[in-house]
Amino acid sequence: MTDNLIQIVSILAAAIAVSFGAIGPALAEGRAVAAAMDAIARQPEAAGTLSRTLFVGLAMIETMAIYTLVIALLVLFANPFV
Amino acid sequence: MDNPLSLAPLFHLGPVPITAPVVVTWGLIAVLSLFALVSTRKLSLRPGKTQTVLELFVSTIDAQVRETMNREPAPFRPLVGTIFLFVLVANWSSLIPGVEPPTAHLETDAALALVVFAATIGFGIATRGIKGYLATFAEPSWVMIPLNIVEQITRTFSLIVRLFGNIMSGVFVVGIILSLAGLFVPIPLMALDLLTGAVQAYIFAVLATVFIGAAVGDAPRPERPKKEDTVP
Amino acid sequence: MNFDWWTLALQTINVVVLLWILARFLFRPVARIISERQDAAHAALDAAQAAQAEARAARDAARAEAETIQQQHAEQLAQARAEAEREKKRLLADTQTALEKTRAETRAELDQMRQAEAQDMARQAGALAIDMAGRLLARLPESARIGGFIEGLAEAVAALPETVRSSMGEAGPLSLRAARAPTEEETARIRARLSEVLGREVEIAVTPDTDLIAGLELDAPTAIVRNHFRADFERIREELAADE
Numbered sequence: 153m154t155d156n157l158i159q160i161v162s163i164l165a166a167a168i169a170v171s172f173g174a175i176g177p178a179l180a181e182g183r184a185v186a187a188a189m190d191a192i193a194r195q196p197e198a199a200g201t202l203s204r205t206l207f208v209g210l211a212m213i214e215t216m217a218i219y220t221l222v223i224a225l226l227v228l229f230a231n232p233f234v
Numbered sequence: 235m236d237n238p239l240s241l242a243p244l245f246h247l248g249p250v251p252i253t254a255p256v257v258v259t260w261g262l263i264a265v266l267s268l269f270a271l272v273s274t275r276k277l278s279l280r281p282g283k284t285q286t287v288l289e290l291f292v293s294t295i296d297a298q299v300r301e302t303m304n305r306e307p308a309p310f311r312p313l314v315g316t317i318f319l320f321v322l323v324a325n326w327s328s329l330i331p332g333v334e335p336p337t338a339h340l341e342t343d344a345a346l347a348l349v350v351f352a353a354t355i356g357f358g359i360a361t362r363g364i365k366g367y368l369a370t371f372a373e374p375s376w377v378m379i380p381l382n383i384v385e386q387i388t389r390t391f392s393l394i395v396r397l398f399g400n401i402m403s404g405v406f407v408v409g410i411i412l413s414l415a416g417l418f419v420p421i422p423l424m425a426l427d428l429l430t431g432a433v434q435a436y437i438f439a440v441l442a443t444v445f446i447g448a449a450v451g452d453a454p455r456p457e458r459p460k461k462e463d464t465v466p
Numbered sequence: 467m468n469f470d471w472w473t474l475a476l477q478t479i480n481v482v483v484l485l486w487i488l489a490r491f492l493f494r495p496v497a498r499i500i501s502e503r504q505d506a507a508h509a510a511l512d513a514a515q516a517a518q519a520e521a522r523a524a525r526d527a528a529r530a531e532a533e534t535i536q537q538q539h540a541e542q543l544a545q546a547r548a549e550a551e552r553e554k555k556r557l558l559a560d561t562q563t564a565l566e567k568t569r570a571e572t573r574a575e576l577d578q579m580r581q582a583e584a585q586d587m588a589r590q591a592g593a594l595a596i597d598m599a600g601r602l603l604a605r606l607p608e609s610a611r612i613g614g615f616i617e618g619l620a621e622a623v624a625a626l627p628e629t630v631r632s633s634m635g636e637a638g639p640l641s642l643r644a645a646r647a648p649t650e651e652e653t654a655r656i657r658a659r660l661s662e663v664l665g666r667e668v669e670i671a672v673t674p675d676t677d678l679i680a681g682l683e684l685d686a687p688t689a690i691v692r693n694h695f696r697a698d699f700e701r702i703r704e705e706l707a708a709d710e
Contacts, residue, residue: 208440211400211433215392218399225406229240241470253473259480266484270492277499279506285499292496311497312489320484336477341470345477349485 162231166224173220180213241339255336262323262336291315298440303447310446313353317346318439325401325431328408329424335431338405343398347390350442354386358449367449393441400434401427585707592703599695600679611645612652615681619693620659626689631664634686639669643683645694647674656682 188206192199243251273284281289295315299307324337336342358367371382404427411420603611623631634640642656653672661667675683681694 207429207433208437211430211437215396215399218403219395221403222395222399225402241473243470250476251470251472252476253470256473256476256480259477263480263484263487267487267491270488274491274495277495279499279503281499285496288492288496289500292493292500308497312485312493315493316481316485316488319488320481339473341473342477344469344474345481348474348478349481 158231158233162227162234166227169220169224169227173223174217177213177217180216181210184209184213241341253339253341254334255339255342258327258333259324259336259342262320262327266319266323295439299443302440302443303450305447305450310357310443313349313446314439314443317350317442318435321346321397321435321438322432325435326428328401328405328427328431334405335401337397338402340394340398343394346397346438347393350393350445351386351390353442354445354449357446361450370449370451389441389445393438397434397438400430404430588703588707592699596679596696596699599699603680603695608646609652611680612648612682613655615693616652616656616659619656619682619684619691620663622691622693623660623684624663626691630686630689633688634664634668639671641685642670642672643675643678643685644672645674645676645678645680645682648672 184206188202191202195202241253241255243253244257245252273288276282277285292311292315295311295318296307299305299310299314303310321337324335324342326335327333328335328338337346355367358370361367362370371379373382404423408420408423408427411423623634640660648656653670656672657668657670660670677696679695679699681692681697683694683697684691
């Protein structure tokens with residue numbers, strides 16, 4: 153039962169980490185894309201530079217979500233208490 | 235499901251356990267070396283297609299380094315270029331069936347980050363001297379010394395985990411999808427993985443440039459020499 | 467969570483080896499070829515710039531030459547103009563002097579003509595006066611032509627120097643010209659008067675000469691004594707001419 157409890161808690165923790173960890177980057181990515189669209193609408197000739205920078209920025213923001221995913225995976229697969 | 239965080243040695247070379255990422259990396263090294271040898275065999279002032287691509291690649295790295303560091307790119311070009319090429323090829327090696335990208339394992343990313351970390355210190359000392367480099371930790375005041383040291387370590391860890399997480403998650407998701415629906419369904423995700431891999435390679439190289447640039451400092455740009463030294 | 471340190475070490479070595487290989491065999495040749503091309507481009511650019519500079523210099527030289535030619539042209543033009551001006555002035559001056567001369571000549575000629583006319587007129591007037599005097603004298607008695615002049619003649623003779631007087635009439639009769647042939651009485655009177663003046667007897671030979679109009683003229687070898695209208699008219703005319 154103790155083993156089971158730890159696994160249950162681990163799964164719960166992973167789910168909570170991923171779900172809450174996704175909120176921030178999602179909002180951030182939304183804002184970034186909106187700002188990029190606005191900028192492209194203003195300056196269509198700078199679309200190439202803007203979209204390149206946007207991709208890099210999105211990847212950086214996405215990394216935050218990836219961190220939580222890593223934590224979740226650590227909790228699931230490399231749990232020191234299991 | 236396999237544990238994505240664990241590695242099982244394929245075989246032992248004496249006392250040394252050889253794991254899959256090492257083998258794949260050897261293969262990548264062989265491929266890249268062969269490519270380098272073949273593509274640079276016939277360089278001329280009137281470039282062919284391959285040479286044009288190579289020159290575009292090199293001059294793009296130069297421009298990036300110059301823009302970031304305000305310095306001549308010659309000493310940093312091989313490091314930045316190698317990191318970018320290796321990470322890119324490693325990330326895209328997932329296209330080959332049965333091959334798992336080496337960057338999907340912490341050890342490879344840690345090795346890359348270690349190289350960047352060592353290069354940061356090495357270039358910093360080479361440019362400023364040991365005293366000068368250590369003095370940068372006390373900027374803007376001595377209170378910041380612990381914070382600066384912590385920053386050095388955390389940013390290296392963030393470098394490791396960023397690459398690892400992105401690639402590993404891609405591999406992991408594709409694995410999960412593959413276990414659910416085998417045919418055609420993983421293809422969009424694999425395409426996304428390719429994009430992520432390219433972007434992450436670019437980010438890794440840019441961050442390495444930024445770290446080295448911070449270490450060597452924003453020195454006044456010397457007179458631009460006509461001939462660029464190619465030896466680092 | 468297991469972290470394979472052996473793998474880390476091997477991967478680090480792998481990355482360093484790859485770094486060396488790529489630096490040696492990829493980046494160095496490519497960078498060298500890029501810099502070579504840049505050098506070639508620089509050389510070509512320099513050559514092009516040199517050619518451009520040369521062309522510019524040639525153009526400048528041509529322009530300078532054109533300017534020189536133009537300047538020379540202008541100088542020549544100015545010179546020719548000045549010469550023409552000088553020539554014109556000279557011609558004008560010549561013409562003016564010629565004109566002046568012609569005018570002076572004309573004026574002189576005119577003056578001469580006028581003078582000649584005046585002389586002519588004076589002569590005519592003299593002739594008219596002589597004519598008129600002759601006609602007027604005709605109204606007087608015949609004796610007046612000679613008689614009135616005898617006394618004047620005698621006085622004129624008396625005024626002559628002694629040597630002249632003494633030589634008069636020595637070599638024959640005194641030749642005397644009268645306005646008309648004198649009568650006996652008149653001849654006697656003249657002789658008497660002259661003898662009286664000279665202080666000795668003299669003979670006289672009278673020849674009539676109407677040119678005298680009225681009066682007498684004594685022709686001696688050493689002296690001529692004129693006492694007649696013709697001589698008077700001549701004198702008056704000369705005086706008038708001198709007055710003009």
